[in-house]
Amino acid sequence: MLSSEAFSQAVLNWFDEHGRHDLPWQTNKSPYYTWVSEIMLQQTQVSTVIPYFLRFTDTFPDVHALAKAPLDQVLHLWTGLGYYARARNLHKTAQILSQERDGVFPSTLDEMEALPGIGRSTAGAILSISMGVRAPILDGNVKRVLARFYAIDEWPGTPNVQAALWKYADHNTPEHRVGDYTQAMMDLGATLCRRSKPACLLCPIQSHCQAYALGRTHELPKARPKKHKPLKTTIMLIHMNEPGEVWLEQRPAKGIWGGLWSLPESEELPNTLLKCLPVIKHSFSHYDLEITPALVKTPECFRVEEAKGLWYNLDQPQQSLGLAAPVKKLLASLR
The missing domain is CATH 3.90.79.10 (Nucleoside Triphosphate Pyrophosphohydrolase)
Structure with a gap:
């Protein structure tokens, strides 16, 4: 099995050459830009988010501007992105940061997670990308990479699998270049380790991927059990x-x-x-x-x-x- 150091270095080497480096929120890796982009990217593709992010940050260039804005205006700029609780929580969090912390974001996981709409993975992404704090993430893309790499034969949504994936995510997160590693893992899942037709031959960790070795990349990670939607x-x-x-x-x-x-x-x-x-x-x-x-x-x-x-x-x-x-x-x- 690949060591954690070899795992992270292989991912970083690939990122340096093939990762995405010109996304709008990467031009300014401030906590504010990172936070807004991470919330928008929850269950939404990058191509969809880009124009929304540009309009949003042009209208609200910092956390104070967002905090002062009426909620109607925030929701208007969110129209079409869906999952509107994200926008309401953005507004609530902006008001907390502006009024109680003078616009300064927390620098610890516990404090970051205490803010409305920020879960463990989002908190880790904000801290690692914008502040260089070592914090693992486990968004949908990273779950897929790890579930295949370790050939986890259960749906990743179950509590026991979630716990195992968090351990793997933490184990492989390096002490250095944590922001780049976070972005690299998200890019790896989005561009190579896709849900369908993964580009395994281009993957930097393919030689140690258990799903690839077993010929099971097409069936892992396991799909959510089907449930009839009323x-x-x-x-x-x-x-x-x-x-x-x-x-x-x-x-x-x-x-x-x-x-x-x-x-x-x-x-x-x-x-x-x-x-x-x-x-x-x-x-x-x-x-x-x-x-x-x-x-x-x-x-x-x-x-x-x-x-x-x-x-x-x-x-x-x-x-x-x-x-x-x-x-x-x-x-x-x-x-």
């Missing part, structure tokens, strides 16, 4: 006024699309129905959702002050509202 349905009511504006309401802070602006929802079609528009299908990690948009007659007694909402101008959309992706798409189709 189907949920909802009716979104489209109230329009004469200027061509649509009534929107802000969703509760907690729950799906928390804090975003959306159309009012109903379980049944109202008797003021004018017509139904084509069904919109949207998939979440735990269930599928079918949305029936219903254009309804807006009664004369419909008053803005009766609910927390606003009239959304379809021709001149408000630029600071966070909208759920299917709602944004639906509103665009109404123009």
Whole structure:
């Protein structure tokens, strides 16, 4: 078995020649840039994140600017990235750092993990990349590399496998160049040790990879046990006024699309129905959702002050509202 020193050195040598060195957040390896990028990259590909990261950091160049911004503006810039709790936690953490720590990020794992939305792996990435602190990471890419290298024959999501992978991650993390090693492991998983069709012949640790030796790279890591996703349905009511504006309401802070602006929802079609528009299908990690948009007659007694909402101008959309992706798409189709 490859020693930890040989493992990390092989990965670093590969990174120096083939790793990614020109990503937007690598031009400024500050804790702020690293933190924002790591949160955005959770369950999201690099190619998708890049334009969001550039817009976000251009609007909020530092933690103080983010802390002072209204949540609506933060959610607006997040629209389309999904998993909106990430954006809400970014905003909460920015306020904590700005108000309680004068914008200075913690330098220990325990303190970093205590902040909203920052787990063990994300904390390790921020500390190692931006501060050079030796801290292992275990994001999806690194899990895949280690599960194959050690031929772990169970789904990595189980507690016992998670614990084993953390031990391997810690064992192989070097004392030097920890930031480069962290980035190298993420790059290795993203560009070579891919889910399908891994480029094993180009991998710097292929000669000691147990999955490769056993001819099992195509089946490891084990997939999550299949679970039938339930189907949920909802009716979104489209109230329009004469200027061509649509009534929107802000969703509760907690729950799906928390804090975003959306159309009012109903379980049944109202008797003021004018017509139904084509069904919109949207998939979440735990269930599928079918949305029936219903254009309804807006009664004369419909008053803005009766609910927390606003009239959304379809021709001149408000630029600071966070909208759920299917709602944004639906509103665009109404123009």
